[in-house]
Amino acid sequence: MRLISGTSLVLCGLLLLLQVPCTLGLTPQSRGHLCRTRPTDLVFVVDSSRSVRPVEFEKVKVFLSQVIESLDVGPNATRVGVVNYASAVKQEFPLRAHGSKAALLQAVRRIQPLSTGTMTGLAIQFAITKAFGDADGGRARSPDISKVAIVVTDGRPQDSVRDVSARARASGIELFAIGVGRVDKATLRQIASEPQEEHVDYVESYSVIEKLSKKFQEALCVVSDLCATGDHDCEQVCLSSPGSYTCACREGFTLNSDGKTCNVCSGGGGSSATDLVFLIDGSKSVRPENFELVKKFINQIVDTLDVSDKLAQVGLVQYSSSVRQEFPLGRFHTKKDIKAAVRNMSYMEKGTMTGAALKYLIDNSFTVSSGARPGAQKVGIVFTDGRSQDYINDAAKKAKDLGFKMFAVGVGNAVEDELREIASEPVAEHYFYTADFKTINQIGKRLQKKICVEEDPCACESIVKFQTKVEGLLQALTRKLEAVSKRLAVLENRIV
Numbered sequence: 143m144r145l146i147s148g149t150s151l152v153l154c155g156l157l158l159l160l161q162v163p164c165t166l167g168l169t170p171q172s173r174g175h176l177c178r179t180r181p182t183d184l185v186f187v188v189d190s191s192r193s194v195r196p197v198e199f200e201k202v203k204v205f206l207s208q209v210i211e212s213l214d215v216g217p218n219a220t221r222v223g224v225v226n227y228a229s230a231v232k233q234e235f236p237l238r239a240h241g242s243k244a245a246l247l248q249a250v251r252r253i254q255p256l257s258t259g260t261m262t263g264l265a266i267q268f269a270i271t272k273a274f275g276d277a278d279g280g281r282a283r284s285p286d287i288s289k290v291a292i293v294v295t296d297g298r299p300q301d302s303v304r305d306v307s308a309r310a311r312a313s314g315i316e317l318f319a320i321g322v323g324r325v326d327k328a329t330l331r332q333i334a335s336e337p338q339e340e341h342v343d344y345v346e347s348y349s350v351i352e353k354l355s356k357k358f359q360e361a362l363c364v365v366s367d368l369c370a371t372g373d374h375d376c377e378q379v380c381l382s383s384p385g386s387y388t389c390a391c392r393e394g395f396t397l398n399s400d401g402k403t404c405n406v407c408s409g410g411g412g413s414s415a416t417d418l419v420f421l422i423d424g425s426k427s428v429r430p431e432n433f434e435l436v437k438k439f440i441n442q443i444v445d446t447l448d449v450s451d452k453l454a455q456v457g458l459v460q461y462s463s464s465v466r467q468e469f470p471l472g473r474f475h476t477k478k479d480i481k482a483a484v485r486n487m488s489y490m491e492k493g494t495m496t497g498a499a500l501k502y503l504i505d506n507s508f509t510v511s512s513g514a515r516p517g518a519q520k521v522g523i524v525f526t527d528g529r530s531q532d533y534i535n536d537a538a539k540k541a542k543d544l545g546f547k548m549f550a551v552g553v554g555n556a557v558e559d560e561l562r563e564i565a566s567e568p569v570a571e572h573y574f575y576t577a578d579f580k581t582i583n584q585i586g587k588r589l590q591k592k593i594c595v596e597e598d599p600c601a602c603e604s605i606v607k608f609q610t611k612v613e614g615l616l617q618a619l620t621r622k623l624e625a626v627s628k629r630l631a632v633l634e635n636r637i638v
Contacts, residue, residue: 185224185273186206187225193260194257194296199348207250210243223236227260228256229259231261238278264301265293266291266317289315291317297324299326299329311335319331321342343357350554391404417457421499421503425492441485456474457469458483460490464490465495470512496532497533498532520545522546526560528555529560530557548566550564552573552576556575561574
C-alpha cells in the first residue's frame with residue numbers, strides 16, 4: 143500500500159487532533175447544532191458576590207443564555223431554573239416557571255447581582271432542598287431524566303462546600319463547577335462530580351466565560367442520528383456526528399466541492415515535500431501541566447507524517463516574551479528523534495509575543511539556511527492560549543502572501559479574531575478553538591475521516607478504512623475480554 147505524506151497528512155493530523163469532523167476531499171457539510179437534549183432538570187447556581195462587577199455579571203448572563211439557546215425547552219423536555227447567591231440565596235426563577243426558550247431568555251436578562259458575600263455551600267443546599275424539589279418543578283428521580291447543576295463562582299466561599307456537594311451528588315445531581323479568576327480551585331474540585339476533568343472548568347476572567355458555552359451545549363446534547371432518520375442529502379454515505387452529519391463516498395470515489403455528491407477517483411497522484419514548522423506559545427498562562435499536553439499534541443501530529451529528506455520535515459519554535467528555535471527543519475530525520483526533541487523542550491513562561499514569533503517564522507524558519515527546501519510546501523501551525531502582547535497583522539499577512547499555509551490553534555483565553563487573522567483562506571478550515579487544554583488529551587480516541595487535498599484521496603480513503611476496521615476489531619476484542627472477565631468473577635463467587 144502506498145504511503146500518503148506531505149500537506150495532506152498535516153491537514154489530516156491537525157483536524158483529527160482537534161476532533162473536527164471532516165470527510166475525504168473537502169470541508170464537510172455540517173447542519174449546525176441540531177442535537178436534541180434528553181429531558182433534564184437544569185439549575186444554574188450563580189455567584190453574584192461583591193467581587194463580581196456588574197459588567198462581569200452581564201457576561202455570566204450571556205453564558206447562561208447561550209447554553210439555554212441550545213436546549214430543547216419544555217415541560218416534558220428540559221426545564222431550567224436559576225439560583226442567584228451572595229451572602230444570601232435568591233431563587234430567580236424555579237424549574238416550573240418558564241416552558242419556552244424565549245421566556246427563559248427574557249427572565250435571564252432581568253437578573254441583577256446581589257453584591258454581598260459568597261455563601262456557595264448555602265446555595266448548593268438550597269438547590270438540593272428547594273430548586274430541585276417537586277414544588278418548584280423538579281421531577282422524580284429517574285434514569286430517563288437528568289438532574290444537572292452548573293455552579294459559577296469567582297472566589298473562596300465563606301462556608302463549607304464539601305459535605306453539601308457530596309449530598310447533592312448522592313441525591314443524583316450531576317455537578318459542574320466553573321471557576322473564574324482568583325477562585326479557590328480546591329473548592330471547585332470539592333463541588334464537582336466525577337470524572338473531575340469533565341466537570342471542573344476554569345477561565346481567567348469573565349470576559350471569556352462565554353467560550354465555555356460550547357462545552358455545555360455538547361455535554362447536554364444527546365446524539366440525534368440524522369443519517370438513520372434520512373434527514374440528510376448525501377449522495378452515497380452519511381456519517382453521523384452529535385446533532386449533525388457529514389457526507390462521504392464509497393471506495394473508488396471522492397467527495398465533490400458541494401460536500402454532498404461524489405466523483406470517480408482518478409487514481410494517480412504523488413506525494414509532495416512539506417516543510418512543517420510549529421510555533422508554540424510557552425507563556426506563563428499556559429502552565430507547566432498544560433505545556434506537557436501541548437507537547438503530546440505536537441507529537442501526535444508528527445505521528446501522521448512520513449518523515450524523510452524528500453517528504454516531510456519538521457521544525458519547532460517556542461515563544462513567550464522572546465522567540466527560541468527549539469530545532470530547525472531537517473535537523474532530525476526520523477519521527478523518533480523529532481518526538482524525543484519535543485519531549486525534551488523546556489517551558490519558557492513569561493509573555494505572549496505572537497507577532498514576533500510569526501516574524502521569526504518568515505525571516506528564519508522557512509529560509510534555506512534553516513533547512514527549508516525550495517519548492518516544498520510550507521506549513522505553519524501556530525498554537526496559543528492568550529491575546530498577543532504585540533501586533534500580529536503585518537506578519538500574519540506576509541506569511542500568507544509568501545504562500546505559507548497557516549493554521550491557527552487557540553485554547554482557553556486565545557482571541558478568536560487573532561486566530562482568524564493568522565489562518566489561511568478559507569479561514570474556517572484553518573483555525574480551530576477549544577475551551578481548555580483537556581480536549582487535547584482526547585486526541586486519538588476517535589478515528590475520523592481525514593482530509594486528502596493535493597495528493598491521492600482514494601489511497602487516503604483506503605488508509606482510513608483500514609484504521610477504522612482495526613479500531614472496530616479492538617473495540618470488539620475489548621468487549622469480549624470484559625465479558626470473559628465477568629464470567630470468571632461469577633465462577634469465583636460460586637466457588638467461594
